[in-house]
Amino acid sequence: xxxxxxxxxxxxxxxxxxxxxxxxxxxxxxxxxxxxxxxxxxxxxxxxxxxxxxxxxxxxxxxxxxxxxxxxxxxxxxxxxxxxxxxxxxxxxxxxxxxxxxxxxxxxxxxxxxxxxxxxxxxxxxxxxxxxxxxxxxxxxxxxxxxxxxxxxxxxxxxxxxxxxxxxxxxxxxxxxxxxxxxxxxxxxxxxxxxxxxxxxxxxxxxxxxxxxxxxxxxxxxxxxxxxxxxxxxxxxxxxxxxxxxxxxxxxxxxxxxxxxxxxxxxxxxxxxxxxxxxxxxxxxxxxxxxxxxxxxxxxxxxxxxxxxxxxxxxxxxxxxxxxxxxxxxxxxxxxxxxxxxxxxxxxxxxxxxxxxxxxxxxxxxxxxxxxxxxxxxxxxxxxxxxxxxxxxxxxxxxxxxxxxxxxxxxxxxxxxxxxxxxxxxxxxxxx
Amino acid sequence: xxxxxxxxxxxxxxxxxxxxxxxxxxxxxxxxxxxxxxxxxxxxxxxxxxxxxxxxxxxxxxxxxxxxxxxxxxxxxxxxxxxxxxxxxxxxxxxxxxxxxxxxxxxxxxxxxxxxxxxxxxxxxxxxxxxxxxxxxxxxxxxxxxxxxxxxxx
Numbered sequence: 001x002x003x004x005x006x007x008x009x010x011x012x013x014x015x016x017x018x019x020x021x022x023x024x025x026x027x028x029x030x031x032x033x034x035x036x037x038x039x040x041x042x043x044x045x046x047x048x049x050x051x052x053x054x055x056x057x058x059x060x061x062x063x064x065x066x067x068x069x070x071x072x073x074x075x076x077x078x079x080x081x082x083x084x085x086x087x088x089x090x091x092x093x094x095x096x097x098x099x100x101x102x103x104x105x106x107x108x109x110x111x112x113x114x115x116x117x118x119x120x121x122x123x124x125x126x127x128x129x130x131x132x133x134x135x136x137x138x139x140x141x142x143x144x145x146x147x148x149x150x151x152x153x154x155x156x157x158x159x160x161x162x163x164x165x166x167x168x169x170x171x172x173x174x175x176x177x178x179x180x181x182x183x184x185x186x187x188x189x190x191x192x193x194x195x196x197x198x199x200x201x202x203x204x205x206x207x208x209x210x211x212x213x214x215x216x217x218x219x220x221x222x223x224x225x226x227x228x229x230x231x232x233x234x235x236x237x238x239x240x241x242x243x244x245x246x247x248x249x250x251x252x253x254x255x256x257x258x259x260x261x262x263x264x265x266x267x268x269x270x271x272x273x274x275x276x277x278x279x280x281x282x283x284x285x286x287x288x289x290x291x292x293x294x295x296x297x298x299x300x301x302x303x304x305x306x307x308x309x310x311x312x313x314x315x316x317x318x319x320x321x322x323x324x325x326x327x328x329x330x331x332x333x334x335x336x337x338x339x340x341x342x343x344x345x346x347x348x349x350x351x352x353x354x355x356x357x358x359x360x361x362x363x364x365x366x367x368x369x370x371x372x373x374x375x376x377x378x379x380x381x382x383x384x385x386x387x388x389x390x391x392x393x394x395x396x397x398x399x400x401x402x403x404x405x406x407x408x409x410x411x412x413x414x415x416x417x418x419x420x421x422x423x424x425x426x427x428x429x430x431x432x
Numbered sequence: 433x434x435x436x437x438x439x440x441x442x443x444x445x446x447x448x449x450x451x452x453x454x455x456x457x458x459x460x461x462x463x464x465x466x467x468x469x470x471x472x473x474x475x476x477x478x479x480x481x482x483x484x485x486x487x488x489x490x491x492x493x494x495x496x497x498x499x500x501x502x503x504x505x506x507x508x509x510x511x512x513x514x515x516x517x518x519x520x521x522x523x524x525x526x527x528x529x530x531x532x533x534x535x536x537x538x539x540x541x542x543x544x545x546x547x548x549x550x551x552x553x554x555x556x557x558x559x560x561x562x563x564x565x566x567x568x569x570x571x572x573x574x575x576x577x578x579x580x581x582x583x584x585x586x
Contacts, residue, residue, distance in 0.1 A: 076448070085555050086552075086555065088516070089516055089557050090553075090555065119448045125555070126461070126498045127554050127555075128555065130569070162447060164457070167460070167492075167497070167498040167499055168497035168498035168551075169495060169496050170552065170553075182454055184484065184488070185453070185488060185492065186492055186494075186496075202450070202451075243558060244558065245557035245560060246515075246519050246520075246557075247519060251557070253558065287515060320515060320516055322519070331518075334514060334518050335515065338514055338515075341552055426519050426523075427519060427520065
């Protein structure tokens with residue numbers, strides 16, 4: 001096991017997601033503690049002191065985001081759990097929703113108490129069926145037990161929750177796009193400032209946190225900020241759920257204590273690369289994070305600081321392992337098709353740029369690549385960066401330039417010879 | 433749509449006051465579940481019921497991939513062909529199903545039994561390749577598993 005476990009700390013059974021079993025694990029004790037012994041401001045302080053960083057991709061301090069919300073400003077406040085998990089390679093929030101939904105709900109109750117929120121929401125992607133049913137079932141259980149509604153646990157704290165289903169849009173996972181969607185509109189992201197914590201859902205102060213970020217709150221309140229900081233590294237406290245896929249022997253969701261050696265995790269926990277192949281590269285945290293080669297990661301630890309130093313990020317925790325022998329041109333083609341498909345069309349650089357990137361990679365794959373296409377891909381990647389409302393165009397640029405930086409020779413080979421250096425292979429087959 | 437209004441009223445109670453616009457997505461989802469797609473009359477009636485502009489509903493319907501304006505086959509096969517699924521043989525599986533059903537993504541078999549689509553990441557990368565059949569996930573697909581499943585879908 002890769003270090004200590006805070007969220008996946010129990011064996012999964014057919015009933016381990018239910019309220020009685022969550023309670024048997026000590027569940028809703030943190031809520032009782034918060035309501036009984038702590039002022040809302042104390043909860044915010046504790047979460048800030050824990051150093052918890054967002055688990056959706058940006059790794060921004062949860063406490064600092066919360067501190068922007070003024071407790072008694074006379075406005076309604078909203079809290080939203082972002083369960084629109086759609087970053088390719090990422091499926092860790094799904095684990096929480098399916099297997100530990102009450103950890104999320106308890107944490108949302110505590111957070112709502114801290115932020116003076118009367119109504120909170122879970123925005124869950126529309127395709128998630130079992131995760132939705134598990135979560136909706138947990139909400140019903142919690143209402144029946146008096147954990148939502150009025151006078152929660154005999155206090156004067158009241159809170160209601162709505163589980164809101166998306167309808168298929170990657171960009172609605174971006175916090176402001178999510179709010180547009182939750183307002184019943186197309187999921188267009190919004191310009192900041194104002195920050196969402198100032199003017200968010202229906203122009204009211206709104207905190208949007210990732211499912212995994214929130215799910216740590218109950219543990220932090222139960223055990224204290226100091227205990228949380230004792231897990232992980234000084235700059236990356238706690239654990240992260242990594243969803244591992246691609247050419248590994250044991251794909252799946254793993255909770256890893258931050259600071260754990262990366263290769264040890266891949267070799268021992270994930271069973272290494274299929275057919276004993278070497279690692280060509282790894283997408284560390286969803287396809288929007290820059291790829292790192294096998295040599296790059298050899299001595300890295302899984303922590304935010306190590307990844308930042310290496311020029312990438314832990315992102316969303318969606319780790320994709322790519323074996324030696326894989327064609328990176330074909331891989332980039334899949335990614336560019338994806339970003340092109342998901343660009344919402346609001347900002348010109350992204351609306352046009354995603355199509356250009358996609359079509360240029362398409363023509364390289366078709367054997368019609370031009371000598372200056374690599375520079376053209378770099379140019380488009382660069383001009384997207386920072387010129388659009390949300391990060392989708394930036395991310396596509398990072399993904400594209402990240403692959404070109406490391407594997408430029410494959411693109412040159414493809415353009416010159418009109419064929420892939422690796423037979424166009426995306427699969428890790430035994431023979432090749 | 434009108435027969436669904438009692439259900440929509442219950443839904444409305446769960447939201448804070450003034451959140452009528454937020455009901456657009458859940459109501460459309462329910463309408464589509466009921467009719468199989470969203471008709472023009474649904475748009476007019478829902479706009480009137482919620483007090484939102486019709487154009488907002490039209491925008492929502494065209495923006496989100498899960499909504500449709502036309503009927504489709506009884507079984508909607510949606511194959512993920514994003515990165516992890518492609519790295520685990522999604523293209524092979526898709527080619528097999530195209531041959532077997534004689535249709536391309538975006539098409540429906542003449543008997544109205546299957547509609548085929550390709551989709552982007554559905555968060556099932558650790559159990560790739562995968563497809564969605566109507567609402568359910570089918571993971572770790574193989575050609576054999578796929579053939580068996582297609583037999584079961586009447």
